[in-house]
Amino acid sequence: SGSESPSEGRVEIYHDGKWGTVCDDNWDMAEAQVVCRQLNFPGAKSVVIGKDYGKASGPIWLDEIACTGKEKQLVSCQFSGWGKTDCTHKEDAGVICESRSNGSTHSLDHSIGLSGDLGQIFDSGTACDFLITFQTPNGNKTDDGTEEMIETTICAHKVILMLYPYFSASAGANNVTVTVSRPCQSYFTSFIRYTEVNVLFFSS
DSSP, rough: OSSSSEEEOOOOEEEEEEEEBBOOTTTTTTHHHHHHTTTTTTTTEEEEEEEOOOOSSSSEESSSOOEEEEEOSGGHHHHHHHHOOOOOOGGBEEEEOOOOOOOOOOOOOOOOOOOOOHHHHHHTTTOOEEEEEEEEEEEEEOOOOOOEEEEEEEEHHHHTTTOOOOOOOOOOOOOEEEOHHHHHTTTTTHHHHHHHHHHHHHHO
16 A cells, blocks of 8 residues: 555455454564555565654554565454454554566455365356446547546356345346546456455355
């Protein structure tokens, strides 16, 4: 959070329905490596301590964190306990991750604690029965003055999306078209993945 670069920013954790930060006590490359790999970057370039990534809100979830650097998730490392801290937001930790050399966008996946097996259900398209086409303006105009759109279609599961009125996934529908702004385009598939896996995990 707090940076225009997708590979740099303040580290935030989603826990108990709220986004919160991590105190920079003991924050070093071992912790940064775990964060960057969890966000599907190749690794960490450096840690960030004391940099202003904007005003953070919410709790400080993690303090005195200690990783070996091999953990798959930051919350698998040792820490003081959820919300147990003597830090202020001036001590929020950040990272700078290694960017991909092939130019692909990074996958925004904050599915902390969620089952990887459930994520594979979405990734494989197993039993998917609802098509979501998301349109993004490409900045050009057609001959009649309307905006040109880039379209991408993903297959999801109606029984889950019916819980979210925004998608209009009624019993008789099997597809929907959604308009997504350009800054959000690269994150939309990961957002749908997180939505599906989150519901599957907590309802199982």
